Amino acid sequence: MKRPTIADIARRAGVSKGAVSYALNGQPGVSEATRKRILSIAEEIGFNANSAARALSGARARAVGLTLCRPARILGIEPWFMGLISGFEAELGARSYALTLQVVATPEQEVEVYRRWWGERRIDGVIVTDIREDDIRIPVLQQLQLPAVVIGGPGDTGPIAQIWSDDAGAITEAVRYLVALGHHKIARVSGVPDLLHTQNRTKAFQNVCAALGLDNAITIPADYTGEEGSRATRRLLIGGDRPTAIIYDNDVMAVAGLAVAQEMGLSVPGDLSIVAWDDSPLCSLVHPPLTALSRDISAYGAQAALELLNAIDGKTVGNVEAGRVHLTPRGSTAPPR
Amino acid sequence: MKRPTIADIARRAGVSKGAVSYALNGQPGVSEATRKRILSIAEEIGFNANSAARALSGARARAVGLTLCRPARILGIEPWFMGLISGFEAELGARSYALTLQVVATPEQEVEVYRRWWGERRIDGVIVTDIREDDIRIPVLQQLQLPAVVIGGPGDTGPIAQIWSDDAGAITEAVRYLVALGHHKIARVSGVPDLLHTQNRTKAFQNVCAALGLDNAITIPADYTGEEGSRATRRLLIGGDRPTAIIYDNDVMAVAGLAVAQEMGLSVPGDLSIVAWDDSPLCSLVHPPLTALSRDISAYGAQAALELLNAIDGKTVGNVEAGRVHLTPRGSTAPPR
DNA sequence: TCCCACAACTTACCCGGTTCAGTGATGCGG
């Protein structure tokens, strides 16, 4: 099947290619009557502008890129990324921007992908996740002048806009809630320690515990996988002075921790209270359902996409904080016995 | 920063644009010495061919499309799609093909997206998942002559290649295993009934149960979500003649089923054995870990991508069966009390 | 010595939009 082009429309309408282009793009230069005629012909023959031709003539590629730098076995089970992606799509789809995805193994590969995408003019901007301290991607993005939005932070990303959620406030709320229930020995199993938001959470956790006079408030670093979550939980529970509550940096590790506790014959929440970060169906699926720090990941993604589109349009975008995180109490938390 | 073009290379090498194009694409028409010189200059200045220009001049867009038509809350937690995507990337990335993603709400929207992508020349082919009986996407893909590969089946997709896994064999194995353990009352909680592979599984389940003389082998339709999984499980367990084993069409529903059983005071596997379809970290995360029908989803995706790339290259591709599904016994299955 | 084949290029046009510099036609003020 042959694809219709603006030349076809021009022929049918008895005008030049240029006039068709003006009409389709809402530019001045054609009369209202002609514009309507052209638009109805375009509609009739099912015209879609060739994205390559459009991108070539200096316009946008109408696509944004996202690299995912986590092992496949985590990507699959972590609701986080898919939630984010659905959010992006809500905004991108509305403007018929495409989302281009690439799974990579290392930050170095991410940089390579950015360079290639830029060279190929394949995308107009990128969404950057899993930001680290002194992230190597930031200077590259600046050098290439590639519009970008960073998810996570706050941290130093120069002129590149950031979106983050109030992790410090959230963990403070969780700790206060556990203390209010009567807990004094609270531990935390964190995500990958290099990530900026992990560091922010760890700092906030230490601060609130110090402020409330909790000692023994340790953070065990893990990597978001169930295996590491189990291992960290076992380490915490076999110690002599075991915690009565554990906060996990994601839902997968929290579920793994729950399984370890049950395996060791501990009752949840009787012997151990559990709080998960990021509420997903996973948390309400298990028994008992997990108390979680909820946030609207999809809305978070939508906001990030919107910021990126603004950045692509040359509008200056500032750093913004996404919608609030709130504690959703469920069956996994209770006063300690 | 200005992006280097073949004209820049041509100037530096003292040859014409045409010669550079031949050299970069491995075409005959330049001497080995010149080719090497051109390639080294390209390397040196970090040249990447503008994908728009390339796509415009009749060549490929070097991108394939994937539409996801499931509600966001399932996409997030189902390891299936992300596993598939990682698999695609393994093959696509190696050939620097991009993967373009679009989340949609209905099959009608999927058709629209296919049409738009085709009109925009944005992609060279699509990967079709969640195939239904008389799927409306198939005739459209044929009409547009858009290269495609269908994941799921077998079923009637005309000239479009399919990849499926041996669902019938897998469920037969699972039922035989449960019968060998001593179970006689086996039920199944299925995925969305419209999907072709659900129907294939249901048929195979009925066949094997009939062959083994099991009556009462009912299938309750659900939709892959934890909520529906819980509901179906409750329906099965409150009945007078309750099953001693349940097979679930995905891992999420199986985990939900486990939670329902525990909530009702039933012991797993003592009172109820559970088998999950598709093994993911989720299955080994819970307590007890779930016996599962495992398959290498990532390899499945990689094979699908490879078939699609072949189809794009004009090679005729046949229907293929992906790697075997095998039963992984874990703690959730045992002889009934 | 001449002719031909062939390698090694160059030239020029194509893809399909975007955009800028024209070109008539029209309207309007003085």
Next chain:
DNA sequence: CCGCATCACTGAACCGGGTAAGTTGTGGGA
């Protein structure tokens, strides 16, 4: 009634690669 601005549109150049057709230059065979 003239001059000028404005509108509605045309024509052509352009983006950056791909590629068919044309042009050299060289060597070999007769």
